[in-house]
Amino acid sequence: MIYTLICRSLIVFLTVFLLIRFMGKRQIGEMQPFEFVVTLVIADLATIPMSDTALPLLHGIIPLFTLVCLHYLLCLLSRKSILWRKLINGKPIIVIGTNGVDYEALRRLNMSFNDLIEGLRTAGYFNLEEVLYGIIQTNGTLTAVPRAPYAPLTASDMNIEKEQATLPMIVFAEGKINKENIGIAGIDSSWLALQVKKAGLNGLNEIILITLSNTGKLYIQPKNKPFVVYQSNYKGGSW
Amino acid sequence: MKKAIVVIITVLVLLAFGLAECLFVKNIVTNLDNSVGELLGKYEQNKDDVRNLIVDIDSIKENWDKHENTLCLIFNHKDMSVITDGLSRLKSYTINNDYENGIVELKLLKTNTEKQPHVMGFNIHNIL
Numbered sequence: 111m112i113y114t115l116i117c118r119s120l121i122v123f124l125t126v127f128l129l130i131r132f133m134g135k136r137q138i139g140e141m142q143p144f145e146f147v148v149t150l151v152i153a154d155l156a157t158i159p160m161s162d163t164a165l166p167l168l169h170g171i172i173p174l175f176t177l178v179c180l181h182y183l184l185c186l187l188s189r190k191s192i193l194w195r196k197l198i199n200g201k202p203i204i205v206i207g208t209n210g211v212d213y214e215a216l217r218r219l220n221m222s223f224n225d226l227i228e229g230l231r232t233a234g235y236f237n238l239e240e241v242l243y244g245i246i247q248t249n250g251t252l253t254a255v256p257r258a259p260y261a262p263l264t265a266s267d268m269n270i271e272k273e274q275a276t277l278p279m280i281v282f283a284e285g286k287i288n289k290e291n292i293g294i295a296g297i298d299s300s301w302l303a304l305q306v307k308k309a310g311l312n313g314l315n316e317i318i319l320i321t322l323s324n325t326g327k328l329y330i331q332p333k334n335k336p337f338v339v340y341q342s343n344y345k346g347g348s349w
Numbered sequence: 350m351k352k353a354i355v356v357i358i359t360v361l362v363l364l365a366f367g368l369a370e371c372l373f374v375k376n377i378v379t380n381l382d383n384s385v386g387e388l389l390g391k392y393e394q395n396k397d398d399v400r401n402l403i404v405d406i407d408s409i410k411e412n413w414d415k416h417e418n419t420l421c422l423i424f425n426h427k428d429m430s431v432i433t434d435g436l437s438r439l440k441s442y443t444i445n446n447d448y449e450n451g452i453v454e455l456k457l458l459k460t461n462t463e464k465q466p467h468v469m470g471f472n473i474h475n476i477l
Contacts, residue, residue, distance in 0.1 A: 132352070164426040172366075175359055182356045 114163055122160045125171055126152060129178045142188075142199045142249055148181045199248040206244030206254075219246055230254055276323035283319050295322055297344070306330060309340035367471070370423055374469050377416045381432070382462040384409045389455050392448075400446050410436045424469055431461055 129152070133145075141149065152174060159170035187194035205215045205226060216226060226244070229252030235241050240260035245253045256262075265272040279291045287299050303314050309330055311317065319331040326344030331337045388405050395402060413436060420429055435458040442451035467474070 132355070166422050166424065166426075168422060169425075172363065175363060179356050179360050179363070182352065186353075 118160050118163070118167055121167060122156045122170060125174060126156045129174055132178060133181055144184050144198055145181070148177050152177060202248060202253075203246045204243060205246055205252075206238070206241050208242065211238065211244075215246075221246070226252070235260070274325075276325050276327065278321035278323040278327075278329060281320050281322045282314065282317060285315075285318070287314075291322075295344075297322070305340060305342050308342075309338050311335075311338065371471060374420070374423070375466060377420065378462060378465045378469065381409065381413060382459070382465075384412070385455070385459050385462050389452075389459055392452055392455055396448050398446060399443050399448050399451055403440065403443050406436065406440050406443055410440065428465075428468060432458065432465070435461060 130149075133148075155170050155173050155177075159165045159167050184198055188198045189195075203215050203219060205212055205219070205221070211223070211226065216223070227238070229246075230236070230238070230241060230244065233252055233254040235254050235256065240256055241254045242257045243255040245255075247253055279295060280288055281291050281295060281297070281302060282288065287302065292298060292302070299314075302320065305328055306312075306314055306317060306320070309328065311330065311332055316332050316335075317330060318333050319329070321329045322342075322344065323329075326342045328340045328342055329337060330340060384405075388402065388409065391402055391405065392399055413432065417429060417433060435454060439451060439454045439458060442448075442454060
């Protein structure tokens with residue numbers, strides 16, 4: 111019986127894992143109401159045949175596949191049709207407008223003022239007057255648009271030129287060169303080893319991590335030394 | 350697009366699987382029900398000595414055992430064991446020429462086989 115339970119657990123785990131991966135990353139993070147329902151039901155369905163050996167495993171697996179197909183259909187409908195999107199996901203509701211808090215909207219959402227203020231704090235605002243618009247998104251999160259005096263200053267407000275943000279890529283980690291990423295960057299291991307030497311380190315054998323940004327900046331983390339940032343002559347960063 | 354193809358194939362496989370299951374179950378359970386019905390008639394005709402019906406019971410049991418493993422993949426094992434246990438008890442009563450208990454067991458078996466297509470099948474009662 112123990113072997114049966116182990117095998118069943120493995121099969122159910124792998125099936126649920128594959129199905130959740132199939133449903134997409136959004137499933138884990140920001141869930142729409144129907145995705146939340148599907149996730150809850152999947153979790154419950156998976157555990158029943160795992161422990162009850164009188165039930166065929168198919169009794170758990172077939173509903174799982176049915177739900178995943180249903181989930182796909184609902185996602186497709188909400189992508190393709192505005193009406194279906196409204197029906198399935200609902201629509202964002204403005205709870206704070208130019209005139210302040212919309213009590214009716216809060217009541218429709220079954221939200222209290224405490225819930226609203228808690229949501230605002232999570233969004234980074236501690237006073238209601240700081241917020242021009244507060245919107246409850248379809249996945250239940252609160253998005254706040256601050257009033258101009260409370261909005262954070264940006265570089266463009268100050269007419270300051272800022273260096274463009276870069277996207278670093280891991281090219282070397284834990285003793286291994288990431289072949290896929292050095293292929294994307296169009297470099298090779300000898301170039302990487304040369305840059306490490308130029309950065310004042312002995313060689314790749316003492317490094318645990320190297321990232322390369324698209325402006326050619328290398329972040330090099332040796333095993334037992336402080337990190338080094340080295341600007342290489344790399345010019346090909348268009349990823 | 351790839352996902353759409355996977356989903357379409359999954360839906361088709363589920364539908365095909367459901368259809369195959371319906372036909373397979375109907376076939377096996379109907380055969381079993383007919384055999385049990387015939388045996389019930391013979392049992393009532395041979396009240397004095399039911400021991401000569403052991404061959405018929407063995408044949409039904411053999412046929413059921415042959416399909417039981419496959420049915421276990423689809424149905425609750427507890428539902429299956431009701432029939433398996435019933436056939437075993439019937440065989441035991443018949444060997445001992447115990448007509449009274451044998452006929453009761455056979456009637457129970459008949460009731461069970463009659464209701465199995467309903468229990469295992471696709472119908473509004475099972476859905477609800």
